[in-house]
Amino acid sequence: MSDAKKSEGKVRRPRAETPKGFRDYFGAEVTERKAMLDAITGVYHRYGFDPLETSAVETVEALGKFLPDVDRPNEGVFGWQDEDADWLALRYDLTAPLARVAAQFRNDLPSPYRRYAMGPVWRNEKPGPGRFRQFYQCDADTVGSSSVAADAEICAMLSDALEVVGIPRGDYVVKVNNRKVLNGVMEVAGLSGDDKEAERGIVLRAIDKIDRLGDDGVRALLGAGRKDESGDFTKGAGLSDAQAEVVMGFTSAKRASGAETVARLRELVGASVIGAEGVSELETMAELLDRQGYGADRIVLDPGVVRGLGYYTGPVYEAELTFEILDEKGRKRQFGSVAGGGRYDDLVKRFTGQAVPATGVSIGVDRLLAALRAKGRIGGASVGPVVVTVMDRDRMADYMAMVADLRNAGIRAEVYLGNPKNFGNQLKYADKRESPVAVIQGETEAEKGVVILKDLILGAKIAASATLEEWKDRPAQVEVPRADLVAQVRKILGQ
Amino acid sequence: MSDAKKSEGKVRRPRAETPKGFRDYFGAEVTERKAMLDAITGVYHRYGFDPLETSAVETVEALGKFLPDVDRPNEGVFGWQDEDADWLALRYDLTAPLARVAAQFRNDLPSPYRRYAMGPVWRNEKPGPGRFRQFYQCDADTVGSSSVAADAEICAMLSDALEVVGIPRGDYVVKVNNRKVLNGVMEVAGLSGDDKEAERGIVLRAIDKIDRLGDDGVRALLGAGRKDESGDFTKGAGLSDAQAEVVMGFTSAKRASGAETVARLRELVGASVIGAEGVSELETMAELLDRQGYGADRIVLDPGVVRGLGYYTGPVYEAELTFEILDEKGRKRQFGSVAGGGRYDDLVKRFTGQAVPATGVSIGVDRLLAALRAKGRIGGASVGPVVVTVMDRDRMADYMAMVADLRNAGIRAEVYLGNPKNFGNQLKYADKRESPVAVIQGETEAEKGVVILKDLILGAKIAASATLEEWKDRPAQVEVPRADLVAQVRKILGQ
Numbered sequence: 006m007s008d009a010k011k012s013e014g015k016v017r018r019p020r021a022e023t024p025k026g027f028r029d030y031f032g033a034e035v036t037e038r039k040a041m042l043d044a045i046t047g048v049y050h051r052y053g054f055d056p057l058e059t060s061a062v063e064t065v066e067a068l069g070k071f072l073p074d075v076d077r078p079n080e081g082v083f084g085w086q087d088e089d090a091d092w093l094a095l096r097y098d099l100t101a102p103l104a105r106v107a108a109q110f111r112n113d114l115p116s117p118y119r120r121y122a123m124g125p126v127w128r129n130e131k132p133g134p135g136r137f138r139q140f141y142q143c144d145a146d147t148v149g150s151s152s153v154a155a156d157a158e159i160c161a162m163l164s165d166a167l168e169v170v171g172i173p174r175g176d177y178v179v180k181v182n183n184r185k186v187l188n189g190v191m192e193v194a195g196l197s198g199d200d201k202e203a204e205r206g207i208v209l210r211a212i213d214k215i216d217r218l219g220d221d222g223v224r225a226l227l228g229a230g231r232k233d234e235s236g237d238f239t240k241g242a243g244l245s246d247a248q249a250e251v252v253m254g255f256t257s258a259k260r261a262s263g264a265e266t267v268a269r270l271r272e273l274v275g276a277s278v279i280g281a282e283g284v285s286e287l288e289t290m291a292e293l294l295d296r297q298g299y300g301a302d303r304i305v306l307d308p309g310v311v312r313g314l315g316y317y318t319g320p321v322y323e324a325e326l327t328f329e330i331l332d333e334k335g336r337k338r339q340f341g342s343v344a345g346g347g348r349y350d351d352l353v354k355r356f357t358g359q360a361v362p363a364t365g366v367s368i369g370v371d372r373l374l375a376a377l378r379a380k381g382r383i384g385g386a387s388v389g390p391v392v393v394t395v396m397d398r399d400r401m402a403d404y405m406a407m408v409a410d411l412r413n414a415g416i417r418a419e420v421y422l423g424n425p426k427n428f429g430n431q432l433k434y435a436d437k438r439e440s441p442v443a444v445i446q447g448e449t450e451a452e453k454g455v456v457i458l459k460d461l462i463l464g465a466k467i468a469a470s471a472t473l474e475e476w477k478d479r480p481a482q483v484e485v486p487r488a489d490l491v492a493q494v495r496k497i498l499g500q
Numbered sequence: 501m502s503d504a505k506k507s508e509g510k511v512r513r514p515r516a517e518t519p520k521g522f523r524d525y526f527g528a529e530v531t532e533r534k535a536m537l538d539a540i541t542g543v544y545h546r547y548g549f550d551p552l553e554t555s556a557v558e559t560v561e562a563l564g565k566f567l568p569d570v571d572r573p574n575e576g577v578f579g580w581q582d583e584d585a586d587w588l589a590l591r592y593d594l595t596a597p598l599a600r601v602a603a604q605f606r607n608d609l610p611s612p613y614r615r616y617a618m619g620p621v622w623r624n625e626k627p628g629p630g631r632f633r634q635f636y637q638c639d640a641d642t643v644g645s646s647s648v649a650a651d652a653e654i655c656a657m658l659s660d661a662l663e664v665v666g667i668p669r670g671d672y673v674v675k676v677n678n679r680k681v682l683n684g685v686m687e688v689a690g691l692s693g694d695d696k697e698a699e700r701g702i703v704l705r706a707i708d709k710i711d712r713l714g715d716d717g718v719r720a721l722l723g724a725g726r727k728d729e730s731g732d733f734t735k736g737a738g739l740s741d742a743q744a745e746v747v748m749g750f751t752s753a754k755r756a757s758g759a760e761t762v763a764r765l766r767e768l769v770g771a772s773v774i775g776a777e778g779v780s781e782l783e784t785m786a787e788l789l790d791r792q793g794y795g796a797d798r799i800v801l802d803p804g805v806v807r808g809l810g811y812y813t814g815p816v817y818e819a820e821l822t823f824e825i826l827d828e829k830g831r832k833r834q835f836g837s838v839a840g841g842g843r844y845d846d847l848v849k850r851f852t853g854q855a856v857p858a859t860g861v862s863i864g865v866d867r868l869l870a871a872l873r874a875k876g877r878i879g880g881a882s883v884g885p886v887v888v889t890v891m892d893r894d895r896m897a898d899y900m901a902m903v904a905d906l907r908n909a910g911i912r913a914e915v916y917l918g919n920p921k922n923f924g925n926q927l928k929y930a931d932k933r934e935s936p937v938a939v940i941q942g943e944t945e946a947e948k949g950v951v952i953l954k955d956l957i958l959g960a961k962i963a964a965s966a967t968l969e970e971w972k973d974r975p976a977q978v979e980v981p982r983a984d985l986v987a988q989v990r991k992i993l994g995q
Binding site: 024058061083105115151324356 | 514520522523524546548550555580589605606609610622633652787791793850852853874885893902904911912917929932933
């Protein structure tokens with residue numbers, strides 16, 4: 006052994022670890038997500054949306070200094086300085102890159118521009134359980150249309166997307182609201198001045214938490230503030246009781262029908278011009294959706310939805326799954342939100358100075374996958390490849406010919422490529438691969454021109470329940486002519 | 501206008517630019533690549549390979565300090581320091597993450613582990629024409645098998661993958677060689693000692709360039725060195741003429757048949773044990789492939805292929821497209837390499853100390869897409885969505901109902917969502933969208949219960965060649981009952 010080799014043992018070996026907060030996806034985790042996104046892609050395509058895949062890396066300048074929901078500059082992104090002194094960073098969502106593209110290619114893109122995007126985004130945040138620093142987003146946006154028809158279209162498309170991936174009608178609802186209505190309510194409550202921006206922000210975030218905090222919690226946040234269970238105090242908006250009453254009236258404005266909800270909202274916004282505009286937009290959206298066949302069984306007006314982000318300017322929408330699941334403590338609760346979005350008219354303006362109206366939705370890919378799993382739509386027993394075992398190392402060419410025959414017939418198959426000495430290991434391997442059939446050909450079988458097919462699924466069932474006598478009969482194992490390999494494997498696979 | 505608004509004009513706006521060396525992919529660029537990768541995925545799946553999607557971010561420690569083809573530490577990757585002082589970086593290929601995963605999950609993964617991976621990788625290199633800092637790779641590897649059956653399988657799978665995406669048999673060849681044969685030749689040439697590593701490196705890189713430099717160029721690099729056209733001098737390996745003769749004999753060892761090539765190589769490696777082992781491995785691979793039906797029309801032994809990377813230890817393989825294209829100067833040349841790989845037995849050892857045999861291939865996604873474009877397999881005239889125009893803003897619900905009818909029938913369709921005032925803009929939009937049919941319904945048509953369908957493809961043809969009289973007849977335009985919208989659009993689309 007050379008000196009270089011000897012000293013190797015002293016070198017500290019690198020840790021084989023995914024970086025903290027990151028994860029890898031194996032097998033079905035990849036194919037299930039892909040199948041879901043492919044199905045959604047089909048819907049987006051039919052609606053005339055075109056794919057856009059931006060680079061994962063953006064200049065920090067183009068991304069903007071702020072994450073939409075974080076107030077700290079340069080916080081929340083993975084960034085580094087280029088040799089040209091430019092700061093670069095990984096995209097934290099798919100909307101900021103769209104704004105950049107819409108500005109950069111404004112002379113080449115059709116207007117309005119309907120685009121969808123699917124891919125990973127990165128957040129430099131403290132990782133937690135189920136909270137990763139890289140995750141998928143799936144967005145669809147229309148840039149360059151000020152018509153609420155664009156918002157209505159996105160809501161209809163979202164509804165179609167949920168159904169196509171396997172959420173049945175009745176198990177979801179797309180809730181629609183409009184920020185202008187809320188602004189009207191703020192106006193009525195005397196919160197409309199430029200100097201009231203902080204208060205409005207607190208009100209917005211408070212309403213957004215109504216599902217979690219309940220009416221009393223929200224009321225506390227609208228007033229002096231709220232102490233949570235841990236004792237932490239969150240400062241409130243300092244509204245008077247009368248002001249808070251107006252705001253709370255808005256959150257509970259939902260009525261049995263869309264028309265009644267609209268009527269109630271019209272009362273609430275009173276003489277506010279912006280408020281009345283918002284109510285009309287809601288009314289128009291409801292009419293457009295109705296004419297396309299999207300009734301209240303799929304899309305409803307719901308003033309409870311405000312969406313926390315500051316940048317929405319008009320319609321906002323959110324898809325909620327209404328079926329119940331058990332939470333970690335075994336309590337029943339509604340599955341909740343899987344997608345949301347709205348109209349944001351100022352993102353492109355950062356670059357060009359011109360306001361460009363835009364509206365769009367983002368589907369929470371991991372949330373929706375979890376929902377499909379909870380509904381048993383994915384994650385059932387998977388079937389692996391047929392495994393051709395190796396009884397005789399010198400006849401590898403024969404085994405590879407078998408596997409080629411199977412593959413050429415469209416059957417997923419592989420030959421065992423490990424050390425073939427221990428046959429038990431080969432069957433363990435087949436088990437780990439969730440193989441439905443093992444193909445065996447020893448010397449005796451080769452001389453007779455036959456192969457043994459072991460039905461591993463049936464075999465597992467028998468092993469779980471059979472008596473010794475039944476087991477001895479080995480009914481899960483058949484000997485067939487080599488020439489019939491493909492046909493007989495097909496038979497076992499039920500093809 | 502508020503003061504805040506007024507001062508806005510003075511703020512420097514961010515540049516709307518993709519970072520240097522990065523690019524965005526639009527529409528067909530995304531769907532064509534996806535279709536190609538989906539087809540390849542189908543082949544990989546049939547061969548029993550499972551998908552793996554690792555995180556884009558790795559610890560620098562896990563990636564290793566060296567890019568496989570760069571000798572400078574920390575060079576070539578995009579890296580940054582985490583708040584925990586860990587250095588993180590974007591993956592530069594899909595092999596280094598596989599090595600990390602194979603070590604990290606060695607107790608959970610099946611062994612051998614066949615996996616495929618497709619996704620972007622990042623290189624912090626000087627960008628150039630057609631050379632980007634983010635690009636796709638598409639890899640398939642088998643980890644944990646020392647059998648050359650694993651290498652043969654990858655070559656067969658590569659051949660299938662090329663055919664399934666549209667490279668016909670005869671237009672490509674998978675060339676196979678073995679590093680051990682080359683090591684045997686080095687031994688015969690007296691270049692086998694530990695102190696000769698630098699010389700062996702130069703010899704390897706010289707042979708790898710034989711297509712570009714020709715025999716004389718390689719001979720110069722084997723000897724004193726070579727001055728290129730720009731006057732730059734590359735130091736040679738300093739071999740004697742006799743030594744160089746042995747090496748050159750190897751590069752020209754290819755014969756008419758695999759058996760003859762094997763015989764010639766056996767002569768060349770003489771008494772070298774490692775060389776003889778390499779020749780036997782080549783012979784076995786040829787036999788295994790032959791028995792699966794992969795003859796010399798698809799996979800050939802070719803000692804000219806060495807693959808530049810230092811880490812290969814046994815079989816190496818490369819897929820070349822043999823049809824001719826015109827280069828940028830209008831000269832005919834072979835399309836060349838689109839995929840390559842080989843056996844590397846030491847990558848996992850960095851982490852665990854245990855050598856784990858592995859072999860795998862990487863397909864150059866952009867190269868293969870370019871090849872398919874050159875062959876006219878992709879990039880033909882694309883057909884956009886049917887565009888329903890808006891003649892009367894107040895009847896948007898009617899237009900959206902039309903578009904819903906079309907979509908529900910599986911026809912890609914959209915309503916015009918821009919400002920409808922200028923009808924010419926709507927037709928320009930339809931043109932930009934490559935729309936096959938525009939649907940028009942003004943007040944008159946609405947009263948009659950009809951719509952006008954404009955066949956835009958036929959219309960474009962007529963516009964290109966018609967006389968004024970023909971144009972006036974407007975044969976590319978028909979009036980049909982609203983109730984027949986879907987059926988009539990189908991007819992025009994030829995569905």
